[in-house]
Amino acid sequence: MAIVAGVDFGTLSVRVSLVDSERGLLASATAEYPLHRKREDPEYATQSHDDHMRSLAAATREAVRKARISGDQVEAIALDTTGSSVIPVDKDLEPLDEYYLWCDHRAKGEAAEITDAAHRERLEAIQWCGGIYSSEWGFSKLLHWLRHNPEKRSRFASAFEHCDMVAATLCGIADPRKVKRSVCAMGHKWLWNAQLGGLPSDSFLAKIDPLLQGVRGKLDGEYATSDRIAGNLSSFWAEKLGLKPGIPIPVGAFDAHWDAIGAGCRTDDMVNVIGTSTCIIGITPSVNLVPGVCGVVQGSVHPKRTGIEAGLSAVGDIFNAIATRAGTDVATLNAGLEKYRAGQTGLLRMTWDNGDRTVLVNPNLRGVTLGWNLQSTAQDELFAAIEGTAFHTRVILDRMSAHGVEIKRVINAGGIPPKNDVLNQVYANVLARPVLVPSRSVVSLGSAIFAFLAAGTFKTIEEAQDKICPSHRTFVPDPEARRTYERLYALYNKLYFALGERQEGIGEVLPQLIAVAAEAAKHCAQ
Numbered sequence: 172m173a174i175v176a177g178v179d180f181g182t183l184s185v186r187v188s189l190v191d192s193e194r195g196l197l198a199s200a201t202a203e204y205p206l207h208r209k210r211e212d213p214e215y216a217t218q219s220h221d222d223h224m225r226s227l228a229a230a231t232r233e234a235v236r237k238a239r240i241s242g243d244q245v246e247a248i249a250l251d252t253t254g255s256s257v258i259p260v261d262k263d264l265e266p267l268d269e270y271y272l273w274c275d276h277r278a279k280g281e282a283a284e285i286t287d288a289a290h291r292e293r294l295e296a297i298q299w300c301g302g303i304y305s306s307e308w309g310f311s312k313l314l315h316w317l318r319h320n321p322e323k324r325s326r327f328a329s330a331f332e333h334c335d336m337v338a339a340t341l342c343g344i345a346d347p348r349k350v351k352r353s354v355c356a357m358g359h360k361w362l363w364n365a366q367l368g369g370l371p372s373d374s375f376l377a378k379i380d381p382l383l384q385g386v387r388g389k390l391d392g393e394y395a396t397s398d399r400i401a402g403n404l405s406s407f408w409a410e411k412l413g414l415k416p417g418i419p420i421p422v423g424a425f426d427a428h429w430d431a432i433g434a435g436c437r438t439d440d441m442v443n444v445i446g447t448s449t450c451i452i453g454i455t456p457s458v459n460l461v462p463g464v465c466g467v468v469q470g471s472v473h474p475k476r477t478g479i480e481a482g483l484s485a486v487g488d489i490f491n492a493i494a495t496r497a498g499t500d501v502a503t504l505n506a507g508l509e510k511y512r513a514g515q516t517g518l519l520r521m522t523w524d525n526g527d528r529t530v531l532v533n534p535n536l537r538g539v540t541l542g543w544n545l546q547s548t549a550q551d552e553l554f555a556a557i558e559g560t561a562f563h564t565r566v567i568l569d570r571m572s573a574h575g576v577e578i579k580r581v582i583n584a585g586g587i588p589p590k591n592d593v594l595n596q597v598y599a600n601v602l603a604r605p606v607l608v609p610s611r612s613v614v615s616l617g618s619a620i621f622a623f624l625a626a627g628t629f630k631t632i633e634e635a636q637d638k639i640c641p642s643h644r645t646f647v648p649d650p651e652a653r654r655t656y657e658r659l660y661a662l663y664n665k666l667y668f669a670l671g672e673r674q675e676g677i678g679e680v681l682p683q684l685i686a687v688a689a690e691a692a693k694h695c696a697q
């Protein structure tokens with residue numbers, strides 16, 4: 172028997188779960204931290220490293236208290252985080268600024284420059300991340316920071332993903348060169364590829380902007396999968412967390428990738444980790460490069476398999492926004508949705524409110540709702556938005572299947588599916604296949620599995636999954652709803668590419684709206 176701590180850093184809070192290898196979950200606790208937004212700049216989203224660490228300490232102590240155990244009984248702690256959430260640091264691993272959070276899209280221009288340079292210079296690594304570099308990823312954010320913080324450049328020593336920064340902090344590491352870097356984070360978001368020699372060359376980066384000259388060396392170091400140990404808990408942080416010093420901390424990863432493991436993901440499974448946004452995570456036995464996905468990385472989800480990532484830039488955030496505009500909350504709007512039938516609202520909702528992550532990789536898009544009439548309600552829009560996220564998910568899974576990715580099972584995990592049967596049934600109907608949903612929340616369970624591996628409790632991920640992952644509920648497609656959604660999906664698919672692709676004509680409409688709004692906001696601020 173062993174007890175470990177699994178930690179999941181989300182967009183607004185951190186959850187710490189204490190899990191027993193025999194008894195399962197003992198207790199969980201959460202602690203919130205602020206997300207810094209600017210009304211005048213909707214692309215802006217940052218968070219403080221100090222806020223993260225204070226909340227981690229508070230949640231860990233509370234989980235230990237609720238579990239009624241001694242902190243000395245915890246044998247390992249593992250951490251996953253959002254990503255790409257990037258922080259620049261100095262030579263002593265001290266933050267030079269706040270994290271550019273995953274949902275910070277200020278680096279749209281930088282992303283386009285990186286994409287253009289990659290194709291111009293025939294950088295092979297760009298094909299491993301779908302052919303388009305995103306404003307949500309590491310190099311885009313770092314270049315934006317370097318361009319907009321000239322007074323801090325002289326102190327810039329390196330930049331880290333949140334998962335690596337937290338692990339290094341807990342281990343008491345104060346030298347950026349000694350920090351182990353996550354293959355998951357760096358492979359999916361930083362063009363790192365072991366087969367291609369690691370990161371892109373310094374000469375390639377300098378062709379994007381001379382400010383990136385020398386950055387490759389600053390990001391160098393040991394890159395490792397999550398079955399490796401990042402270090403051991405320092406005495407300082409052991410006291411803060413209420414745990415014993417010296418316990419192992421494995422190399423971290425992104426929250427969605429470990430949530431997929433916690434949901435029971437096996438080879439050829441695809442997991443929709445549905446929360447504020449959706450990450451679609453799969454494990455494949457071989458490499459299949461898919462245009463428009465967020466990365467194909469060996470060892471990123473399962474250390475001995477190939478991981479594939481895609482997703483939607485906003486899901487729960489859209490549901491919340493609809494409810495807020497209606498002066499209510501999602502739970503209230505959701506009541507009664509089980510009576511809705513496929514397509515009855517007459518609305519078709521493009522869920523691009525925060526841009527498109529996959530397969531268009533286009534941040535210059537915004538939400539579109541077609542079919543309004545004078546009787547349409549906020550509840551109608553919420554149901555149409557659920558349908559829209561399901562249609563978008565099907566676009567992604569169809570793209571994967573067309574490029575050789577076999578999908579045996581679809582699992583809905585994350586924070587929303589355990590609490591929303593309507594969403595799960597709509598997904599089954601739209602995807603035209605059974606959808607499995609864990610019978611209880613798996614948030615931070617994936618972290619616990621990697622903590623058990625670090626503690627030596629289990630020898631393999633599969634052994635740990637068999638022991639502690641929950642069973643699944645199954646949502647089976649309804650034949651009548653399937654037929655309706657086949658008709659609607661044909662319309663959605665046509666509109667998705669016509670309105671969303673970067674091209675002259677109708678594809679210019681949404682980017683131009685964004686540009687006009689940005690110009691107006693600039694004048695208002697003067």
